[in-house]
Amino acid sequence: MRSARRRSGTSPRCSSRRTRCSTISSTWSAGRSGATPCPRANGPERVTEKAHDAIVIGAGAAGLMAAITAAQRGLRVLVVDHANKVGKKILMSGGGRCNFTNTGTTPAQYLSANPHFCKSALARYTPWHFIELVERHRIAYHEKELGQLFCDESSKLIVKMLLDECATAGVEVRTQCTIERVEHLDDGSFRLHTAQGRLVTPSLVIASGGLSIPSMGASGFGYTLAKQFGHEVLPTRAGLVPLTLTGKHAERLQDLAGVSLPVEARCNDTSFRNFMLVTHRGISGPSILQVSSYWQPGDDLRLDLLPGIDAEAQLREWQATRRDAELKTLLAEVLPKRFAQRLCEHWIASKPLRQYTPPELRGIADLLSSWPLIASGTEGYRTAEVTLGGVDSDGLSSTTMMSRHVPGLYFIGEVVDVTGWLGGYNFQWAWASGHAAGTALAA
Numbered sequence: 374m375r376s377a378r379r380r381s382g383t384s385p386r387c388s389s390r391r392t393r394c395s396t397i398s399s400t401w402s403a404g405r406s407g408a409t410p411c412p413r414a415n416g417p418e419r420v421t422e423k424a425h426d427a428i429v430i431g432a433g434a435a436g437l438m439a440a441i442t443a444a445q446r447g448l449r450v451l452v453v454d455h456a457n458k459v460g461k462k463i464l465m466s467g468g469g470r471c472n473f474t475n476t477g478t479t480p481a482q483y484l485s486a487n488p489h490f491c492k493s494a495l496a497r498y499t500p501w502h503f504i505e506l507v508e509r510h511r512i513a514y515h516e517k518e519l520g521q522l523f524c525d526e527s528s529k530l531i532v533k534m535l536l537d538e539c540a541t542a543g544v545e546v547r548t549q550c551t552i553e554r555v556e557h558l559d560d561g562s563f564r565l566h567t568a569q570g571r572l573v574t575p576s577l578v579i580a581s582g583g584l585s586i587p588s589m590g591a592s593g594f595g596y597t598l599a600k601q602f603g604h605e606v607l608p609t610r611a612g613l614v615p616l617t618l619t620g621k622h623a624e625r626l627q628d629l630a631g632v633s634l635p636v637e638a639r640c641n642d643t644s645f646r647n648f649m650l651v652t653h654r655g656i657s658g659p660s661i662l663q664v665s666s667y668w669q670p671g672d673d674l675r676l677d678l679l680p681g682i683d684a685e686a687q688l689r690e691w692q693a694t695r696r697d698a699e700l701k702t703l704l705a706e707v708l709p710k711r712f713a714q715r716l717c718e719h720w721i722a723s724k725p726l727r728q729y730t731p732p733e734l735r736g737i738a739d740l741l742s743s744w745p746l747i748a749s750g751t752e753g754y755r756t757a758e759v760t761l762g763g764v765d766s767d768g769l770s771s772t773t774m775m776s777r778h779v780p781g782l783y784f785i786g787e788v789v790d791v792t793g794w795l796g797g798y799n800f801q802w803a804w805a806s807g808h809a810a811g812t813a814l815a816a
């Protein structure tokens with residue numbers, strides 16, 4: 374249900390007051406930030422505002438969804454972000470086409486210390502709700518694989534859609550607004566000290582995301598604030614991230630950078646079948662990004678190099694039918710040629726198939742179906758798509774995302790200890806948790 378109701382005095386037009394001159398516009402065009410910074414932000418005068426029912430920190434996927442949902446219910450909502458434009462991660466997502474949801478979303482595709490926490494929000498705001506929004510804005514999309522939905526044209530259309538919804542609902546969005554500190558006042562409200570002056574609000578939503586891609590505005594702000602308000606923050610680490618190799622694995626594979634092959638990557642009782650890509654620093658590709666969220670230094674990582682093929686049966690068949698062929702020649706029929714050759718240079722002694730004994734064939738089959746790869750680390754937050762860990766969900770209500778310790782304080786999106794697999798699940802969590810908070814915020 375959409376309502377464009379605005380309260381008096383909350384017009385998003387530029388006001389004469391110093392701190393209210395950044396505004397969204399319904400004529401926003403793709404590629405612009407959609408919000409303009411206050412031109413006098415650095416002036417000496419500092420004003421305290423009380424005009425908002427809720428302030429959202431973070432104009433990303435979760436924050437914008439929360440703001441839209443609350444404003445459609447008639448709340449006066451302000452979104453502040455320290456970056457120079459909104460939705461930067463949406464813009465760079467999905468290779469510029471934003472994998473905005475996954476139609477197969479279930480709680481099973483999320484990592485969290487409490488796997489039940491995400492259930493309520495995901496059940497109440499499903500991929501179909503977001504698809505309905507996308508279709509209403511006439512954004513063309515397609516399914517790539519396994520329920521992953523991407524824009525046909527550009528991620529910019531998703532940001533434009535969110536900003537159009539903000540404008541219609543009367544949400545005010547301010548960019549380049551740095552928050553210096555947040556105080557909890559005796560009456561339960563929150564006072565934000567920003568570079569543009571002071572803001573006071575009865576409800577504060579933290580949607581400042583995780584630590585991945587610091588160059589895009591990521592910061593540890595949400596974690597610091599959570600601790601300030603007595604919340605536990607579970608250890609964070611990079612997820613959906615390429616793995617690095619050192620030592621002999623690096624030496625043996627480095628010059629194969631660019632080679633890609635289907636594998637099943639396995640770690641800690643979890644496996645992902647998809648492509649692996651050899652990179653200059655290690656390994657990447659969807660199967661590796663997925664398994665990286667389950668891997669920690671020292672964990673056993675195995676790759677099935679012939680997923681879907683019974684390696685021992687295949688070797689025995691070759692021994693019966695192509696006895697004089699060398700193993701490296703035959704492996705090059707089922708693996709990229711250079712990769713097969715490299716395997717036979719360093720890990721498997723290649724000879725004509727007739728010369729292998731049954732135990733030797735079994736050993737080769739074991740290696741092909743469970744190749745141990747010793748990763749030295751990850752590429753870290755610089756390239757990670759997500760941050761694992763974060764604000765402990767035990768301190769939050771799973772239906773409203775509100776703090777159990779501090780009424781009026783909410784945490785949504787990636788800052789919370791809920792992390793999805795690759796494939797549109799992270800945006801679905803951002804939309805769903807943002808919608809849960811936006812529905813619960815008090816007028």
Ligand SMILES: Cc1cc2nc3c(=O)[nH]c(=O)nc-3n(C[C@H](O)[C@H](O)[C@H](O)COP(=O)(O)OP(=O)(O)OC[C@H]3O[C@@H](n4cnc5c(N)ncnc54)[C@H](O)[C@@H]3O)c2cc1C
Pocket residue numbers: 430431432433434435436453454455456459460461462463465466467468471472473474550551552580581582583585586589590591592593594595757758759785786787788796797798799800801803
């Ligand atoms: C390269 C890349 C590609 C991705 N592709 C996909 C994809 O296709 N599908 C998918 O589902 N997920 C994808 N993800 C993950 C997805 O982008 C995130 O999970 C999602 O954006 C999280 O939303 P959020 O609103 O919680 O946080 P964010 O989108 O990170 O938004 C947080 C906002 O808070 C602002 N902020 C941070 N600190 C402060 C501060 N101190 N003061 C004020 N503002 C602050 C930031 O500037 C930012 O605008 C991708 C991530 C990356 C890095």
